[in-house]
Amino acid sequence: MSSSIFSFVFLFFFLFTIPYIQSQPTAPAPTTGTSPINLTAILETGHQFTTLIRLLNTTQVGFQVSVQLNSSDQGMTIFAPTDNAFNNLKPGTLNSLTYQQQIQLMLYHIIPKYYSLSDLLLASNPIRTQATGYEGGVFGLNFTGQAQSNQVNVSTGVVETRINNALRQQFPLAVYVVDSVLLPEELFGTKTTPTGAPAPKSTTSSSDADSPAGDDEHKSAGSSVKKTSLGIVLGFALLCCSVIYIS
Numbered sequence: 362m363s364s365s366i367f368s369f370v371f372l373f374f375f376l377f378t379i380p381y382i383q384s385q386p387t388a389p390a391p392t393t394g395t396s397p398i399n400l401t402a403i404l405e406t407g408h409q410f411t412t413l414i415r416l417l418n419t420t421q422v423g424f425q426v427s428v429q430l431n432s433s434d435q436g437m438t439i440f441a442p443t444d445n446a447f448n449n450l451k452p453g454t455l456n457s458l459t460y461q462q463q464i465q466l467m468l469y470h471i472i473p474k475y476y477s478l479s480d481l482l483l484a485s486n487p488i489r490t491q492a493t494g495y496e497g498g499v500f501g502l503n504f505t506g507q508a509q510s511n512q513v514n515v516s517t518g519v520v521e522t523r524i525n526n527a528l529r530q531q532f533p534l535a536v537y538v539v540d541s542v543l544l545p546e547e548l549f550g551t552k553t554t555p556t557g558a559p560a561p562k563s564t565t566s567s568s569d570a571d572s573p574a575g576d577d578e579h580k581s582a583g584s585s586v587k588k589t590s591l592g593i594v595l596g597f598a599l600l601c602c603s604v605i606y607i608s
């Protein structure tokens with residue numbers, strides 16, 4: 362009898378309790394937060410940024426980007442030159458830069474704020490970069506184009522190129538592809554001699570006495586002295602002759 366009662370209670374529990382539990386809403390699984398953004402992984406999807414990835418790693422700028430992306434609420438905008446862009450540089454361009462200058466070059470391709478393509482056209486030029494302020498340099502970028510056609514050009518004062526497409530355009534990171542390495546004026550600008558500068562004043566030296574004009578003056582002065590001396594001699598001779606004649 363007792364076993365029958367136990368079986369009945371178990372059956373009752375199974376038929377009525379389990380369906381009730383299944384009908385209750387389940388709580389969402391706890392989230393672990395947004396995964397950190399990996400700039401290298403984004404560039405690797407483009408299959409044409411080997412040189413840029415190498416420079417970002419050797420200069421430690423890539424690590425700096427990762428830290429700032431995951432700690433700043435401003436976001437970042439990065440311009441990614443292709444391998445062809447680096448190959449089109451004059452031979453020895455990168456090797457001629459010091460380690461510090463290579464860091465500045467990489468930082469010059471980064472804006473410490475998220476910009477969509479349309480935002481770049483609305484911003485005031487020049488837009489500051491991560492390199493702005495190094496050794497007092499401006500290191501700014503200028504943007505022009507047409508918002509209707511979504512065409513944007515970027516100029517450094519040394520080179521100007523068009524932004525082709527976006528590897529990523531989602532806050533907090535925008536990565537735009539460019540076909541030229543962005544060379545800052547502060548590192549690659551041509552220094553020109555200012556025009557209209559007054560000509561240096563010439564100084565008169567003692568050697569000017571040997572000039573033809575000086576010779577003429579000395580010759581005329583010597584001629585006058587000779588004539589005066591000759592007159593005195595002739596006058597003295599006539600005087601002597603007169604005295605002898607009178608005597």
